[in-house]
Amino acid sequence: MHKKITVSSEPKIIGVKNGIMQVELDRKNLLNQDGSHNKFYKYFGSFPYWANQNNKIDFNISVINAKPLKKAKMTDLLAYGPYIMAFKWLISEKFYNILQDFNIGEHTLYEVNIENCEEKYFFLKLKTILRDEFVFNRNVLTVLEKNSFVDYTFLNKIEYDDFILNNPLSEYKHIALKQELEKYDIIYTQGAGDYFSERLIKTFNENGLTGLSIYNNRSIEFV
Template identity: 25%
Template sequence: MNLLEFSTAWEPEVLGVNNGIYQLEFDEGVFNNESESDDFFLNFPRDITKPITKPLNFNLLKEGKINDVMRYAPILKPAPYIVSEKFIEVLREFDTLPYSLEPVSFLNVNVDMKYFLFRYTYSDLSEFDVKRIIAYLGITKNSRRYYEFSDLSEFQLFNNKNKMCQIEKIEFNLQDSKVKDYVKLIKPGDMISESLANGLIDKGITGVKIGGGCIMETVD
């Protein structure tokens, strides 16, 4: 069972806009002042059971396109995606950790299905029987410096000193790992199984980018 990096598409023809990241804006009119807004975004909980205290209203950017999975700004880091009920229907067919769906409203566009802020339970790399991690420093491929770790604690020490490092590959033992079809890690981020990836593709889920970044591979 391999896991592929999961994110949103960046192409203008998919987003409808050229920023390469998001097509929705969080409506900050729900806040009384700047201090309240800052507190909401900076202290948004990772714990999916904690209630959200403000309405989740969004505006579609001019020329932006509605997809099944979308990003927005300003972002709530633990929950970066707005997802359609169509996406959730696919996800329900797979083995996942608990997640919560917070209804959202679009103020300047009509949509033909329900959309939600997607909050998913975080996992930790310690829950996997990690055998090897390949990480790197450097922005461009030509400038990358690679580092290999056979011990998770060694990687964690390296990561603490090099917060900008990225993970290219994680090899783990499947039998002794708590692996689901959807895994959310602080680093490398959201990962999905090849089975879930195929399910999303088969159902025509729009706005997603699958693979091309970190990969988690099972080893004997």
């Protein structure tokens, strides 16, 4: 089984009260001298990224620098900003070493140099499972209507696509993916959040790693 996860927003765990990020990327990593977005940000951070995620990179990636916010704790799963679409979080070297015993599929690491931090941190790039790859007739979306949440299911893909287009604030309460994806211990999805296998979550906690938060009211199945 897999569970939906995110980076913890608890101040006692992450050290800051903004609930958004613990470190801030140096803007020079993202911008050209004239203030326009550079190739790094255009490739990894812009909206078409998902459609282009299998394209080869035609530019060099220099050192990525970041600075911790005041009072921020350096957890093993780390929230950062400004957000870049391809990278869900920063992960510690300790966490990555643990991942060597798990199936995360093809992936790429990009080291991030965090000021005054001895631990190494990385962006972890994995393939994102696109909405079109979901088993649409097994999905359940929920949306707030008149102060209460209403769940929706779908008979066909046209109905499903139309609902998503007209309800941008809806959330996936349950998603279904193809059976072949169940073997992966980390799953990135487009719009439905990210999932760790229970085995990975158990190992994460047993090794004293920090920064993980679990959604117990969201579910995933493989069919």
